[in-house]
Amino acid sequence: MTSKSTMNLLAAAMLGALVWLPAGPIAAEDAPLATVNGKPVTDRDLQLAESEIGSDLGNLPESTRRRVLVEYIIETQLMADAALGEKMDQAPGFDERMAYYKRKALREAYFDSKIKDSVGEAAAKAFYDDQIKGMKPEEEVKARHILVKTEEEARDIKEKIARGADFAEMAKEFSQDPGTKDNGGLLGFFSRGQMVPQFEEPAFMLEPGDISDPVESRFGWHLIKVEERRKKPLPTFDEVKDRILNSMIHRKAQSVAEDLRKNAKIEYVDPEIKKEVAAQEAQAEQQRQMIEQQIKQLEAKEKAVEADKKDAEPAEGKKAE
Numbered sequence: 001m002t003s004k005s006t007m008n009l010l011a012a013a014m015l016g017a018l019v020w021l022p023a024g025p026i027a028a029e030d031a032p033l034a035t036v037n038g039k040p041v042t043d044r045d046l047q048l049a050e051s052e053i054g055s056d057l058g059n060l061p062e063s064t065r066r067r068v069l070v071e072y073i074i075e076t077q078l079m080a081d082a083a084l085g086e087k088m089d090q091a092p093g094f095d096e097r098m099a100y101y102k103r104k105a106l107r108e109a110y111f112d113s114k115i116k117d118s119v120g121e122a123a124a125k126a127f128y129d130d131q132i133k134g135m136k137p138e139e140e141v142k143a144r145h146i147l148v149k150t151e152e153e154a155r156d157i158k159e160k161i162a163r164g165a166d167f168a169e170m171a172k173e174f175s176q177d178p179g180t181k182d183n184g185g186l187l188g189f190f191s192r193g194q195m196v197p198q199f200e201e202p203a204f205m206l207e208p209g210d211i212s213d214p215v216e217s218r219f220g221w222h223l224i225k226v227e228e229r230r231k232k233p234l235p236t237f238d239e240v241k242d243r244i245l246n247s248m249i250h251r252k253a254q255s256v257a258e259d260l261r262k263n264a265k266i267e268y269v270d271p272e273i274k275k276e277v278a279a280q281e282a283q284a285e286q287q288r289q290m291i292e293q294q295i296k297q298l299e300a301k302e303k304a305v306e307a308d309k310k311d312a313e314p315a316e317g318k319k320a321e
Helices: 004-015 043-057 062-085 094-118 121-133 151-162 167-174 197-205 237-262 271-312
Strands: 032-036 039-042 138-148 186-191 215-217 220-232
Touching: 032 043, 032 062, 039 043, 039 062, 043 062, 094 237, 121 237, 138 151, 138 167, 138 197, 151 167, 151 220, 186 220, 197 215, 197 220
Parallel strands: none
Antiparallel strands: 032 039, 138 186, 138 220, 215 220
């Protein structure tokens, strides 16, 4: 986590209260961006700090972001020097803390090298292309509605509209839906599965400009007016690229972790943890056996169907009676 003073600096950065250092060209990884009591702060340090606190910085401009990261590293170095001055590196528990952070750093290095870097954009694009082939554009409708308490109210309003009243104005005056009332009952575009069935079915039967008869749902009675129909465009690769990459990285991480566990000797010593792990393993084994049994049953059915087909066929060379 970032310290309080660093987050104060971040808040000041967002308000523009600091005088920023010039952005300049990107420095080499070993070129100093600043020094702290003679110790350099390099671009590589910024990359490591970015991986640690980058998510806290939001969408700051690049020059502002670099300045905040530099100040974070400077503050970290100052506190580290102060800790060494007070011999905190010799305090009880410090070696265990160092061992923990070394283990964490090694894990991150392994994750980046063997998992994250092994999943490239080309693989994500291939996955996208394969998935998009089987997808069809969804139909969407753009609609307005008027929600009232009774069928009689709905019919009276529809009669007014038939005599020339504007649907949107009627929604503003009579609709009981606070979310759309002030906007003339506008719901925008929606596809199948987004509305309750009683509302969705008549909406998708209407053509642009049509108004439904009163329709009842658990919310009350609706009049629906469809303004437009269209095919919802399929997502582009750029729109879903990050989600695909994250999903592929997650699956790769699970696979690598499972392989590492298979080749390791892991012993749970704590009784409660050991009991919980055993219960989870037993449940997983039960599910595995159920799946295997279902597969065997399906295979047996398929064999029986094939056998019945063969029995139904006349024997070769035998004349049909």
